[in-house]
Amino acid sequence: MAHPANLTAFVTEPDQSYLRIAIVRFSALGDVVMVSAAVRALQRSLPAAQITWITSPPAYALLKGMEGVQFEVMEKPRSLADYLAFYRAFRHRPFDVVLAMQANLRINLLYPALHAPIKIGFDRIRAREGQWLFCNRRIPYNDSHLVDSFLSFIETLTGDPAAATWDLPVDNIDMDWAREQLAALPKPWVALHPYASKVERNWKPERYAAVVGEAVARWGCGVLLTGGNAPAEISQCEQLSRLAPANVLNLCGQTTPKQLAALLSQVDVLVAPDTGSVHIARAMGTPVVGLYAVASPQLTGPYRQLEYCVDRYPQAVEKYLGKDVRQLPWNTRVHHADAMSLIEVADVMRQLEKILGQPG
Template identity: 30%
Template sequence: MHKQARLKSYLDADCLSDSLDQTVVCDLPARQEIKRILIIKWGGMGDIVMSTAAIEDIHQAFPQAVLHLNTLPAWQSLFADDPRFERIWCLNLQQTSGRWRIYRQWLAEVAAMQYDLIIDLQTNDKSRLLLSLLRLSGRAPRWLLGNHARFPYTVRQIHALPQAHSFQILQQTLITAGIPALTTGPTLAVSAAAQTAAQQLLSQHGLTSQPFAVFLCGSHAGMATKRWGAEHYAALVAHCIARGERVVLLGGQDEAETCQQIASRHPAQVVNLCGQTSLLAVPAICARAQYIVANDTGTAHLAATTPTPMVVLCGPTNPLRVKPVGAQVVALQLDLPCKNCYAKQCSHHSCMRQLTPAQVFPYLPEVKRHHA
């Protein structure tokens, strides 16, 4: 028998450093000529949601400027009612067929808009390539900001944070350009329509007057090693039922099978809404929950935009870098030698299989019957 691994918990105080470098390389908000700004952010859902804190700081620093957002088509709905943006435009830069045609389209679009400042919150090989091509063609604005101290950026980072939480990498990027990093968590504009849709779903299932928990039990199919598994979540459901709570399952297409397996064990007490909500209905539902239990998945970051307490279960990914931001969020991880491997496949999956429901129980908040 192997000795049971120690369970470690992580809060914001463990994951976010309070010693960000405050060196300002260029005070961009003082530049009166900056009237039109493009923000680039593609990435996964968690990265997109986390970037909204930086977006809010940019919005506050340039109150008279027009903001445009370039993101992926999958995330357009997250910003459909966001008053901070005059325009949101999307190209599928992830597809491989016709890649260079799309790149040319992107370059033409950016050049035509004649931006005064481009803030690259993506800062990966693809965004650097596109901005390099833009700059080499002579069609780039004077000010290009990213988190790398090299070409094509004209506002250069002095200190890199290669091991930092991605939230603080975004903050450091802004500070370098003289943009105060004051927003402490993601900020989304959840429309009235999303709020109404969430309320209707909860009413339909009799959840407006009953305490309920939300489980985000899936993950992207390409990283299934992040999943705790239907067996564990089903056991957690039984614990919730014993406490007088019902459980709502949320997720997308990749999580449908896992959610169905869990719901089939407790059909009377589990409401399976997987695939039945818009993205912005997720935080609207989570805001009404007692608490949330989630894998390390993009939807957890979406749910963390609410004040609802959340427990995030990590195994192959490092909580110090992936934990959703918020004082109401605690991340749990077994202290195993193979943790933080980021493997997409694993023969033993010890980091998640050995994390038992009994170890999670103590981190669930006490039931509060606050629903009218």
């Protein structure tokens, strides 16, 4: 079938059944959650489109069961053999549109393997490591939250406004499991996910310990510890769990992505630095006390629910970069080991009080 030259006409023809749309986003888990909001917007705008999402096994562990989406699951390429296998896999798989939602060299080299007349990538400012060479359409530049940048792909394709909803595919088995885990903990339930994959985003362990102690003393709350299986992460959670054994449940390194989402849907609040659990909790409707100093929560915080975040990014920019935050590009990070130290225990406790109320 011949395709219209005009992009809007391309997606507004009466028969949309032939529209084959490939989405490329492998990782990280928080980014995948944000992209899932754009996929839901795409489904609302083009309900008859055939959507293929190319992603990695860790992401699929959360996304499995997402209705109306075919997944192609593979590891990110690391060798020439991996690239050759990818090119062979898609050699006879034509698409009408590719949404190139990841921009780094390892992924950019995959885009020529995906045969489509329209390939939409990031704007020239955000099209890192030459992504613009492999795409023939771009989303407009906007200094906005990452969720909005992913929604912009849908708006560029369809010409319609796109709004974020998630509806992550977490089933009753995972929800029942989460309730069973939490049943013995006293309420309210406070989740801590204290470790980010990038060390510069991590808050001081002794300050997390102080939060646990003060939260248990003030509210008699149950504290859920979550995280991955990195040795440093597990060690930190083990140390925190010893502070109040009757009040702390340590599930660090013991959950699947779906189980984590189920747990975060049940708790009253999550305290976490800039990491994927923030976006999972946001998707599940749970308030987040996000800890931000390396990057702005306006860029990577819980989408449109920033009222409980502790934002020390402006102070970090001034102190460690010697600049005014209003004069910086959208994606500036404060790569300094002491940036997160600007967040005090009292900052976190004030935000928890807004959610949990005054101690009885």
